[in-house]
Amino acid sequence: MTNIIREQPLKTPFGFSTTASEVVAGVRLEGKIAVVTGGAAGIGLETARALATAGASVTLAVRRPFEAEATATKLRESTGNEAIRVASLDLSDLTSVRRFVADWEGPLHILVNNAGIMAVPTLERTPEGRELQFATNFLGHFALTSGLYNALRKANGARVVCVSSSGHMLSPVIWDDVDFNFISYDSLVAYGQSKSACALLAVAISRRWGQDGILANALNPGAIPTGLQRHTGGLKTPPERRKTPEQGAATSALLAASPLLDGIGGHYFEDCNVAPTAARRPQNFGGGVAPYAINLANAVRLWDIATEMAS
Numbered sequence: 001m002t003n004i005i006r007e008q009p010l011k012t013p014f015g016f017s018t019t020a021s022e023v024v025a026g027v028r029l030e031g032k033i034a035v036v037t038g039g040a041a042g043i044g045l046e047t048a049r050a051l052a053t054a055g056a057s058v059t060l061a062v063r064r065p066f067e068a069e070a071t072a073t074k075l076r077e078s079t080g081n082e083a084i085r086v087a088s089l090d091l092s093d094l095t096s097v098r099r100f101v102a103d104w105e106g107p108l109h110i111l112v113n114n115a116g117i118m119a120v121p122t123l124e125r126t127p128e129g130r131e132l133q134f135a136t137n138f139l140g141h142f143a144l145t146s147g148l149y150n151a152l153r154k155a156n157g158a159r160v161v162c163v164s165s166s167g168h169m170l171s172p173v174i175w176d177d178v179d180f181n182f183i184s185y186d187s188l189v190a191y192g193q194s195k196s197a198c199a200l201l202a203v204a205i206s207r208r209w210g211q212d213g214i215l216a217n218a219l220n221p222g223a224i225p226t227g228l229q230r231h232t233g234g235l236k237t238p239p240e241r242r243k244t245p246e247q248g249a250a251t252s253a254l255l256a257a258s259p260l261l262d263g264i265g266g267h268y269f270e271d272c273n274v275a276p277t278a279a280r281r282p283q284n285f286g287g288g289v290a291p292y293a294i295n296l297a298n299a300v301r302l303w304d305i306a307t308e309m310a311s
Helices: 042-053 065-079 094-103 132-147 149-154 166-170 187-212 227-231 250-257 296-310
Strands: 033-037 057-062 084-088 110-113 158-163 214-220 268-270
Touching: 033 042, 042 057, 042 065, 042 110, 042 250, 057 065, 065 084, 084 094, 094 132, 110 132, 110 250, 132 149, 132 187, 132 296, 149 158, 149 187, 149 214, 158 187, 158 250, 166 187, 187 214, 187 296, 214 250, 250 268
Parallel strands: 033 057, 033 110, 057 084, 110 158, 158 214, 214 268
Antiparallel strands: none
């Protein structure tokens, strides 16, 4: 039976400084099939490396597959795992998402919804007319996950990992205007909304599909210097609160691969543990999850909205 709600929060032996390789030490994933969106750079690359090291077959789902082939070659060499492939996926384009889903064959044991963009300075829209950050960070992943439902169900115990951010505290989902058709566009508000949506996706998946053996959890990877901050002038977090990409991927690897997470779904993690619910936005956006980002009613509402958007 799935254990979606726990009276006592899960406590792991891992923490702030743990790396992805430490999380998967001793974990064996032979026979498991994984997809990591944005798996050729940043924490996506380190997540893919950890899963491949543990023996999983890993697909790097990326916008620029030709560029990612060199990364895949290096991953095969460094992990000794030949079962690493590259596939084309542009999450901002639902046609691309549908093509990826149509091409998928067989079961899928691990789906890491990792790819994302941040603080796009001016309002940009997708081919479907959606605000770019909401579309890329959340809606594309929603369409991908729901499109792969049968593959996840066939795994008889699948995990979905939704990479959110402490930036979710910048904004809840703006229910009446997610695409900024009426309110003035704010790049960080748009980013915050999209990451709140990512957290809610994990709640909805676990509640809707838990009895099918599909569970999801969301996470804040921490402050990691990557290309994600190219529109913000670099990382602003104090140095003592920053992580390396290997440390930033640890919580993703935990949710994707650790036996400690068997039967656990619908939670928001940070530093490899369930995050406390915050009463208000803390300084530097760290330390917890906003209640609106794990609220079941919000998750149900968002699922219905996203279903219509992705249809």
